[in-house]
Amino acid sequence: MALIAQPFRHPESGIYYLRRRVPDDLRPIIGKTEIRRSLNTRNHQQAKAAFAIAYAESERLFSDARNGLCIGPHQPDTIGEPLPTLSPPTPSKASIKLSEALSRYVQSISMSGRSEYVSRRHAVDYSRAVKRFITDVGDKPIAAIQPSDIHAFAANLVQPTDATIKPLATSSTRLLLARLSSVLAFSVDSGWLESNPVLASRIHKRLGPTKPKRRLDDNRGYTWNELVTLFGHAEFQQLRHAQGRPGNAVYWLPVIAAYTGARREELAQLYIEDIHQHEGGSWFIRIIDDRPDKSVKTDSSRREIPVHDDLIALGLLKLVQGRTPGSRVFPQLIKVSDGFAGIVSKAWRPITQRCGVYQPGRHPLHAFRHSFKTLAREHGIPKEVSDWITGHASGHIGDSYGINPLSRMAAEIQKLxxxxKAAGLFPNE
Structure with a gap:
């Protein structure tokens, strides 16, 4: 695996630098064996932001050299000398517009070491937030953005002046503002901006708490009776052999989620090899980001999930046995901006509505994750095992030592x- 490029810290001065080896074929053109550039900071976080920009500029230099756009060999570099480049000079702090800051922020994302899909999704989400601000307020120089602009933007999100634009919920407004704030925080770290106007505006305090206070009767998961109603409904059971998109994924993703507490995207992205048998004979579902089109939410999300006997009896293994290795369990699901499982979510919501179990504020697919945790508590599955199965990090450093015993997990899951059977999913029952 290739190492991710990182800023170099000078051992004496403590200042960080970009250092890059010039490709052999470009050395006669550029006249250097190595590109070195001071990042002008001893702060590691600021260095990472400046490094991403300097790295992108070095890439442009190499590209220009290959395309014949580099004017003659440059003299040997010295520490602190700016990169030789034909790109326009960096704008002054006062003239950098928000669109330019966004462009450089997106460039920096590629240096994060995340998977290609996660980086692309991150770039799309944050670009959407910034472009919405530009549409509403204008593409201002970042130094000219004031707290009053942030308040005006937030007000227009919650209550648009244009009657044709749908107002956003407070939670969605907070999310857009948080993403805009991240781009402006990057600008502060890069030295283009003195302070973050989103933070200075204190807009999040004015919008109220992030989440409403939870009531004792609040339940984000399905009750047992609701689960039986859903899975016992004739419309749901007919989906087992559905064709096309999303096809039988609308049957299998909810069923597997109910028995595992797995996230929708974790299941939608599975490959044939991810459903496999261990030495003890038990079957497991492997959640791992070992391919470019697979991702996990956190480090603790990489795990093995034991397969309940009911899933085997329902025919889960028949989905993978005899299939070509290297193919996906649900090949009809195509990855788009909302992942593989977005289309399943869109199809599942109206089913819950027609079954009479839909509740506003409850996420119809993610609710199975809550239901699983509740059932695990009710039927004596220890919290540590439940956390292993769902990929929840406990926060205790000791839990990062050792491994999670698969035999224990396989035994505990059978307590569900x-x-x-209760919903009548088994044949001849």
Missing amino acids: PSLA
Whole structure:
């Protein structure tokens, strides 16, 4: 695996630098064996932001050299000398517009070491937030953005002046503002901006708490009776052999999620090899980001999930046995901006509505994750095992030592009651 490029810290001065080896074929053109550039900071976080920009500029230099756009060999570099480049000079702090800051922020994302899909999704989400601000307020120089602009932007999100634009919920407004704030914080770290106007505006305090206070009767997961109603409904059971998109994924993703507490995207991205048998004979579902089109939410999300006997009886293994290795379990699901499982979510919501179990504020697919945790508590599955299965990090440093015993997990998962039997999912029952 290739190492991710990092800023170089000078051992004496403590100042960080970009250092890059010039490719052999470009040395006669550029006249250097190495590109070195001071990042003008001893702060590691600021260095990472400046490094991403300097690295992108060095890439442009190499590209220009290959395309014949580099004017003659440059003299040997010295520490602190700016990179030789034909790009326009860096704008002054006062003239850098928000669109330019966004462009450089997106460039920096590629240096984060995340998977290609996660980086691309991150860039799309944050670009959407900034472009919405530019549409509403204008593409101002970042130094000219004032707290009053942030308040005006937030007000227009919650209550648009244009009657044709749908107002956003407070939670969605907070999310857009947080993403805009991240781009402006990057600008502060890069030295283009003195302070972050989103933070200075204190807009999040004015918008109120992030989440409403939870009531004792609040339940973000399905109750047992609701699960039985959903899976016992004739419309749901007919989806088992559905064709096209999303096809039978609308049957299998909810069923597997109910028995595992796995996230929708973790299941939608599975490959044939991810459903496999261990030495003890038990079957497991492997959640791992070992391919470019697979991702995990956190480090603790990489895990093995034991397969309940009900899933085997329902035919989960038949989905993968005899299939070509290297293919996906649900090949009809195509990855788009909202992942593989977005289309399943869109199809699942109206089913919950027609079954009479839909509740505003409850995420119809993610609710299975909450239901699983509740069932695990009710039927004596220890919290540590439940956390292993769902990929929840405990926060205790000791839990990062050792491994999670698969045999223990396989035994504990069988404590879950037979939802399939209660809902009449088994043939001839």
